[in-house]
Amino acid sequence: MNAPLITSSFFGFVGYILLVYMLAVIFSYSSMLLIAFIQLGKERKLQKKLSDEGAVDFIYTQPVTIIVPAYNEQEGVLGNIYSLLALQYPQFEILVINDGSIDNTEDVVIEHFNMKPIRKVVNQQLETQPIEAIYQSDMHPNLLLITKVNGGKADALNVGINVSKYPYFCSIDGDSILDSTSLLRVMKPIMESNKEVIATGGTVRIANGYEIQMGQVVREGLPSSTIVIMQIIEYMRAFLMGRMALSKYNMVLIISGAFSVFSKKWVLQVGGYTKNTVGEDMELVVKLHEEISDRKEDKEIVFTPDPVCWTEAPDNFKDLRTQRRRWHQGLAESLWLHKKMAFNPKYGPVGLLSIPYFLFIELLGPVIELAGYAYMVLCLFMGEAYIVFAGILGLLFILYGSLFSMASILLEAWSRNTYPAVKDLFRLVMLSLTEVFWYRPLTLIWRTEGISSALRRKREWGSIQRRGLSEDRE
Template structure:
């Protein structure tokens, strides 16, 4: 009897896993269709938007660029130099040193000739103690906040307190903006200043590109496997995932590496939430909740063209830690805002986007790993036939290959960031290869994150950085 029960459970879960995959792929197909529509409309609108003329336009709102950093001595100077050179009419750079244990603060003082201020500032959001605020004698639009360690959210809140402009963007200290990226991601605020409360741009993998003095001289694809796999993942996540949700006015994530926010709304929701490692998603959900409760007409937008380049992990240990943090951050945000799920008060966000992230993104690793086990076990025990296993394989692997290849084609057709045909051919190859081992490995890490989840555990993640002023990888 026990054996029969076990066999029945295996067969039943195998059937369930197949239906789950079919449902997931149907939803992803709809998101892909929406993403294609959104990118096409974006390209059409570019023709009537002269970026060069807008750089000095009075209609472009000033922006505060917040750069939280923790132990970033190797890259922080090049990062700031690149930010100070962006094409934008009026902006300030606010670097927040969150109690770094390396020479980050000394490096900043020496590189930019920082002088400590004695004047007070308005503390609108609670943060850990600020030890000092510094101005650069070399760059008048550069501020540095030196504070006690409190985590990334706390560092960003300290930056918001010091920021003087109505819009702010949060940029990771290991990232580099293209010169016109900020203007492009601010564009929604110019086009519709009354409704837009946040916008986000695309983040791409920097590894393999040639960088000198904080500027990208040549875009290239890494010669190493791990960064190349992540290049495919980033293209898929942004060009297909976030573009699709943006078209539904249901964008739930604006990347912490590159997003622009209306400061007044962020202050209204209490700033970034501390004690969570998903502070970027948490902030967007709080903004959705606030605007819906006030019954305001608003918009949170994804813009597919402005690029922020970031270093991706090149070793398994760093990648594993990153993916576990990401999944726990996702769980933090979804569970702390679970009252929004299936709540008609929040429209498409509550009825479609939140359930998708709960069922597909959060629970997906559990169903996928158990699905592999049940299908292989059932096939081995003779419960299921080979035809069923092949059908499962088609939906589990081949459709993933299709989405990855489509994302690479979207990049090549619409944005053409890579100059070499060989780079695109390698991306096509890796779009296939990632489904045979790499994807299962990252899914396994997410499964471990799911079962090892503990609410509200906030930690800065650490990835081994490399200096920018050489080729990132060989």
């Protein structure tokens, strides 16, 4: 067999592997889209406002500690705190953890909320960097500021757990804000499920382009930045379609660190947040899944689409690259740390379905997809038969990369009326169709860099510029 024939056979074999992979991915996403559509159809019939009002008394016995890790968050921390103080929830405390900020985060909070130093006994259940001072607001006694030596986000969250006095805690990023009913709604699965729910997460939406006053969204609207709009589309697909479907079968592995609630007892049982990974939020969820399976406990980890957390998205390629590299590195590290769970029947659907999905589709997907893009280019030089094959593969890429995004937008508009303006909806749909041609290839490259960072055990978070969620901010 001559060399050109061998090369041609190998090239054809690679093409069929890519084709089978893309068909498997499309099948997975189609299944999740169908599950999300059915679930949202059921929930659309519920009267959420009446349900909220009826739940207040019901959950009065479950107070919550809200932990806000803050490192150099002077631009957004006030809006964050104002949104938390406005929460419709019977009993909660707010702990802002100043993780050794080198900007004016501490001074801004102390001055704005009239904070005074207090003495407080802290139960050191998790090992952390030392606390330097604790302040309490004269205006809002349930608001505390804890200043500590810098140790990273996971360490700051662990400090918050040590200081907290309630059985559940909610973690929220310092640059994010909550709707007034968000905490109420994210706690409802914990109280209403027949099984014990030990963790819940809500939807995270991008607030760039919205008008924010005193920590509340007062006017909605799409931002002018195309790169931010593409992230809005991504978030819709990830939260509304992906996590909702996985949650239905207790297989969700990622609850956004920007907004999630946990049982403190169970988090302490697994040793709190892991500090040697850049993806501490996913790592905690996977640890909890492993623990409940090892102990043969019938517990649930739930994603619920109703509670909304508004966050600030990167508005430039440099910061977006840093964010996506970090996220993918965290995914790689968590899967590696819990590799014994993969394909292990002991861990049920999580081990047999969820972890393989995250391994082959979410983690390795960028590498395989980039190979697919390169393959299509090479097909142009391999003859007419390969050009047809490249066309088929390209259509699958468009279906996967753009049409599912468009479907998520329409699903969001149908179920939640998030973008009632026809021009906004039209703009989202049109931009989603361009995703596969420029935005997705860029994110694939950045996510591949995250895999490289994980392999090299690089522990650098990188910095992202924060502008703050404020009036007319884009």
